[in-house]
Amino acid sequence: MQAAPETHTQDFLEMRNVNVARGDRIVLHDVNLSIRTGEHVAILGPNGCGKSTLILTMTCQIYPMVIDGMLVRIFGRERWDLTQLRKHFGVVAADLPGERTAVTTGLDAVTAGFFSASTLWPNLHVTDEMRERAGEALERMEASHLSDQLVGEMSAGEKRRIVIARALVHRPQQLLLDEPSNALDLAAQRELRETLRRLAAEGTGLVLVTHHLGDILPEIDRIILMRDGRIVADGPRTELLTEARLTELFNAPVRIGHDEEWLHSW
Numbered sequence: 001m002q003a004a005p006e007t008h009t010q011d012f013l014e015m016r017n018v019n020v021a022r023g024d025r026i027v028l029h030d031v032n033l034s035i036r037t038g039e040h041v042a043i044l045g046p047n048g049c050g051k052s053t054l055i056l057t058m059t060c061q062i063y064p065m066v067i068d069g070m071l072v073r074i075f076g077r078e079r080w081d082l083t084q085l086r087k088h089f090g091v092v093a094a095d096l097p098g099e100r101t102a103v104t105t106g107l108d109a110v111t112a113g114f115f116s117a118s119t120l121w122p123n124l125h126v127t128d129e130m131r132e133r134a135g136e137a138l139e140r141m142e143a144s145h146l147s148d149q150l151v152g153e154m155s156a157g158e159k160r161r162i163v164i165a166r167a168l169v170h171r172p173q174q175l176l177l178d179e180p181s182n183a184l185d186l187a188a189q190r191e192l193r194e195t196l197r198r199l200a201a202e203g204t205g206l207v208l209v210t211h212h213l214g215d216i217l218p219e220i221d222r223i224i225l226m227r228d229g230r231i232v233a234d235g236p237r238t239e240l241l242t243e244a245r246l247t248e249l250f251n252a253p254v255r256i257g258h259d260e261e262w263l264h265s266w
């Protein structure tokens with residue numbers, strides 16, 4: 001059975017006057033941003049411009065500087081118990097979390113997502129409902145056949161499906177993905193795009209950080225361009241995904257090719 005995402009009537013995100021320091025430097029400056037629940041957004045910008053920091057701020061893994069007028073509201077609330085908040089969106093990390101046993105299967109790795117753990121350590125209390133929902137998440141990723149396969153023996157593309165399934169166990173309505181196609185071969189990139197399109201069609205909002213225009217699904221209509229820790233443009237793809245805008249953003253010549261609704265750059 002396919003699980004529908006949980007529905008939220010509140011905006012996924014509202015940020016006002018957000019400044020974030022890392023180390024002894026301010027790396028996000030005066031960010032103002034709203035994202036509706038279920039909205040699809042791609043964030044682009046040169047290395048080090050603050051994209052991952054912005055995602056970490058959205059997921060409350062990093063906190064902004066406390067200044068007058070600063071606001072971060074997630075699903076309508078400024079204060080969250082983090083364990084509760086994690087149930088409301090899914091975060092697709094670059095890889096599965098590090099430590100696991102030699103016998104961690106696909107189903108174990110996905111079920112461990114309920115505990116933000118790398119595997120099902122003996123002290124974790126796994127309920128039948130958790131196993132069932134982990135099975136549903138694998139099904140949604142068309143990855144049920146990976147349930148019993150050892151994670152250590154999976155290909156990069158197969159592991160990426162497991163990583164996304166983990167992020168889906170709480171049936172989130174918003175999924176945050178930071179460079180999801182990194183290290184994937186051409187077939188696995190294609191699989192990933194098809195997977196994300198399916199999730200988008202089911203109503204899961206995608207917030208995607210990427211360096212590859214090919215990752216920007218036709219469903220993603222809103223583009224945010226960042227440079228030097230600032231949002232420098234926020235608007236429709238037709239206006240922002242142009243050679244002129246990207247050449248200016250990356251300070252280097254960017255050429256864009258079109259293949260129906262898809263773009264690629266070189």
Ligand SMILES: Nc1ncnc2c1ncn2[C@@H]1O[C@H](COP(=O)(O)OP(=O)(O)OP(=O)(O)O)[C@@H](O)[C@H]1O
Nearest residue numbers: 022023024027045046047048049050051052053054
């Ligand atoms: N743990 C850290 N401690 C101190 N500074 C950091 C840390 N992580 C990142 N930074 C700095 O914060 C700035 C923004 O980094 P961030 O990772 O958000 O950029 P990014 O746009 O995601 O880059 P990339 O495209 O290379 O992944 C960079 O100048 C980086 O050097």
